[in-house]
Amino acid sequence: MSDDIFDPALYADVRRPLAEARTLPRWCYVSEAFHQREIDRIFMKTWNFIDRVDAIPNAGDYIAADTFAGPIIVLRDREGGLRAFANTCRHRGSRLLVGSGNCRGIVCPYHSWTYGLDGKLLGARGMERTAGFDRRHYSLKPIRLETWGGFMFVNFDANAGSLLDHLGELPRKFASYKFDDMVCTRRSEYEIACNWKLIIENAHEDYHTQTVHRSSLGNQVTEPEENPVGNWDAIFLPLETSVAVLPGETAPFPHIPALEGRLAHGTYFTLLYPATQFACVQDCMWWLRVTPTAPSACRLNVGFCFPKGTAARPDFAEKVEAYYRRWDIGIAEDNSTGTLQQAGLHSPFYEPGPLSWKEPKVHSIALWILDRVLDEPATLSPRAAE
């Protein structure tokens, strides 16, 4: 192996067409250097899904989230605007808020520096003798936040394009899901001892379903999305009824009215690069948000959303249990698989393997990542000469 794990020559086999390609080398899943490169060149430069706007409906509502870029705060300000800030005091750096809640201002728990909901430093008692100290220079560090369909995304790169540019054709294609009209009814969180890519790969191939989910969800036969435009991809599972309850159970809630085209006839398991899945069903949606925490560890946040009309039904609390049961089982099975796979990838004897025709998106994901993390070839390629 070359000393430089970012040398494109090491990935020639990954770059072949699917039927001839090999999986990513094991170091992509275990190496600290590869992990750091992914953080620097992918996660820090792109739009990352965080949560729903309905998580913070009122002025002063906030959520504190841990990201690969450290802790952040997402809140609703006095004017109803959504804002995101680095969750670190401008004095000696303490984390300001934990969990979620409502606050009128942000008071540091260490020395009581106090910030408005707009991030401005309003009070810093005890600083009156500090030379040239100007409160205006010590506002909270803002982070870019944009929304689509009630979903909030943050971007740590001030130079990145807009969220809508990033999503390409997806908002138009999925318009009839009317995500704006949804509400998140349940959230869950898992710490998983595996690389983030293992969860994302697993969520976008059906090859494993007849093994991993044989006693629960059963086999699923999906169709890969052809030529998606934007930083997303999908596999489509044709099924006239909702896939969000276990086989044999009847989904009790109505379909979203006026779903267009294939949306009415199955489920889109949709990858929002780099590390979020939106599973979009005829009667609901759920998200998987994966946050890398180390080369061999990640956090999975899951949220379950229904149309507001469905969530307002008198029988919602009772009947939604069928959905939650299905999700808890399916997610736990996939998480266990991720942990097992990671343990195996730690073996120095693991060599890249071949892919099944049922895993085209595992291949696409590998290529999308390599496009962003590898060093440019040293020689002038035709692309560089453009």
Next chain:
Amino acid sequence: MISEGMFDPVHYAKVRLPVLQAETLPNWCYTSEAFYRREVERMFKRNWNFVGREDELPKPGDYVALDMFGEGVIILRDKSGRLRAFANTCRHRGTKLLQGRGQCPAIVCPYHSWTFALSGELVAAAGMERTEGFDKARYGLIPIRLETWEGFVFLNFDDKASSLRDYLGNLPDYLASHSLADMVCVRRREYDLACNWKIYLENAMEEYHTPTVHKLSIGAQVMVREDSAGAWNGLYMPTEQTIALLAEDLGSAFPHIPTLDAKAARGMYFVVIYPMTFFAFTQDCLWWLQQYPQGAARTKVVIGSCFPRATTARPDFAERVEKYYRRWDKSLPEDNAISELQQAGLSSSFSKPGRLSFHEPVVHDIANWVLDRVLEERATGGAA
């Protein structure tokens, strides 16, 4: 975060300014493993490190095994009553010999039963009789320098370092009236914290946080800076009564140390002995916070509580000391929690150096003491 040139003084120019013009350390000083390793090599392994009280190992054969920034160490009292320190590694194939605390007549390796006397000498090595030229005399435990001051035990990994007395400068004179040799450690508690060691020390040496963090317990404190010569820094807080008790428990206060001079009788001292020990000397007792860093973002903190021997001999000691424990068990978790919060915030990629209040001069001193030791030498011939 920068990774190249992390030790270039140019990144720290604003930390070097006078405190009211200065900025805090960059966040990588608290999060980077490379910065931490440099601290280990250039500070911890070259300076005197406090490890506990002599009276914690009263009898021959008493030992404690410690992990000091990755170095396993045994401290024990030998048969002649002398304290010794050794590297906690068998001279055969390197196994760690002792763990925790205890009593032993000799040190027997758990792997192949090589046996070392309390003096460190290898006294038995069964099965080595056919090994050519093997001489037990050459395989004693590796000694580590140990010196004491008034019953406080310090280790130094550097054979070339000057004496502990030189290191402490005028601190012994300063605290002479506390009769420290007469103290007894009555309780130790450990906390495993997700924070850098400096965060914990900075917190212990500034009052600015007290009205916020301790508003429901010990409340605000006001302190005065002391003149120090040597590797320490001190704050004096005027107070007529001990601060080792919560206000509502002052009725349980033990008598003052009888030898206190006038100033010591009317206040208390907070002292940091560099690099990473904190002491609080009150009129009636003392406590220390000793840090055992486990990496850039992990620290084990040990609090030890000491009282004069005469106080511990009182018939009501066991009952009344509970009020002191109550105070420590209340305030320390408050500082522990804020330290972990600060570490979490500093891991933000948006973290930028802040400014310091006039309440935080020692935070500034600690930063500069560290930088004096870990940074590259300034290139010669420059304008500086």
